[in-house]
Amino acid sequence: MVKKADIGGKRLISLAPNTWVKWITQRSDLQVQDILNTEFQWIERESDVLLKVLSPEIGEFLLLNELQLRYNQKMPRRIRAYTALAEERYNLPVYPVLINILPPSSKQSIPQRYESEILGIRAYQDYQVINLWEVDVNLVFEQKISTLLPFVPILQGGNREEKLRQAVRELRRDEQLQDLEPLLSFFASFVLDIPLVQQIMRWDMTVLRESPWYEEILKEGLQQGEKQGLQQGLQQGRQQGRLEGETQLVLRLLQRRLGTLDDTLKQQIQMLPLEQLERLAEELLDFRDVEQLQTWLESLS
Numbered sequence: 001m002v003k004k005a006d007i008g009g010k011r012l013i014s015l016a017p018n019t020w021v022k023w024i025t026q027r028s029d030l031q032v033q034d035i036l037n038t039e040f041q042w043i044e045r046e047s048d049v050l051l052k053v054l055s056p057e058i059g060e061f062l063l064l065n066e067l068q069l070r071y072n073q074k075m076p077r078r079i080r081a082y083t084a085l086a087e088e089r090y091n092l093p094v095y096p097v098l099i100n101i102l103p104p105s106s107k108q109s110i111p112q113r114y115e116s117e118i119l120g121i122r123a124y125q126d127y128q129v130i131n132l133w134e135v136d137v138n139l140v141f142e143q144k145i146s147t148l149l150p151f152v153p154i155l156q157g158g159n160r161e162e163k164l165r166q167a168v169r170e171l172r173r174d175e176q177l178q179d180l181e182p183l184l185s186f187f188a189s190f191v192l193d194i195p196l197v198q199q200i201m202r203w204d205m206t207v208l209r210e211s212p213w214y215e216e217i218l219k220e221g222l223q224q225g226e227k228q229g230l231q232q233g234l235q236q237g238r239q240q241g242r243l244e245g246e247t248q249l250v251l252r253l254l255q256r257r258l259g260t261l262d263d264t265l266k267q268q269i270q271m272l273p274l275e276q277l278e279r280l281a282e283e284l285l286d287f288r289d290v291e292q293l294q295t296w297l298e299s300l301s
Helices: 009-014 017-025 076-091 135-141 146-154 163-172 178-188 195-202 213-228 234-258 263-269 272-284 290-299
Strands: 031-036 048-055 059-070 096-103 113-118 121-126 128-131
Touching: 009 017, 009 031, 009 048, 009 059, 009 146, 017 031, 017 048, 017 059, 017 146, 048 076, 059 076, 059 213, 076 096, 076 113, 076 121, 096 146, 135 146, 135 163, 146 163, 146 178, 163 178, 163 195, 178 195, 178 213, 195 234, 234 263, 234 272, 234 290, 263 290, 272 290
Parallel strands: 059 096, 096 128
Antiparallel strands: 031 048, 048 059, 113 121
């Protein structure tokens, strides 16, 4: 049986946990003792990473990392819940951190505290927020933060060819990091032309589909499909949502590869079933012009 690719948050942070914790907290005297289980009762999420940390000053505590593709308005409440569950399970104080990878699609403030009040009783939870698009890309190379290498293109100042090539060199230099190259290429596709990305590095859709962040992109379509599917049945809505998510992703990749597509081509792609969309996502990198895309579509009929 083929082992699933492991390019989630736990794998990334485990590459250099001490470097990660020192960067997050800006404290050089901290040491990671363990990466703990984040399965709290019915809650288990690939985007949560819980570290047990030792400080000479305050002793042991937990650092809860929540990595999100984009900020979700439900996150403050979730972080409050995860923090309380972690503290109860391990009987240690918790330092929660929210790491947002891509900026929100619309202008919105990202709070650093959860607050609620009822009948004069207040509840609140502070947490640290790190927006990766505000992080200087040079810090990754200067401080050797290997966890952030796949995110280099979307960091501040990272959307340049020389920074992408530098990140690729760092990944290929270390055998433990080489399988993260498809994830780097995935985030590079958000800011650089796909022909350039393909020229510089490896792109593997099979590996990318195992990434929780690839799944998050598909969820955007999934949520729309669920709303549309309430009258048709939830399962049908989920299937439609995954189809819409994959369609949006393929159209974005095609437009970065070939330029603006006319409405006829877009409609043809939007009519494809999920299996053919997944094939197209793998083969579109071989297309040099729109004519090759048209030929590919015609071969399906």
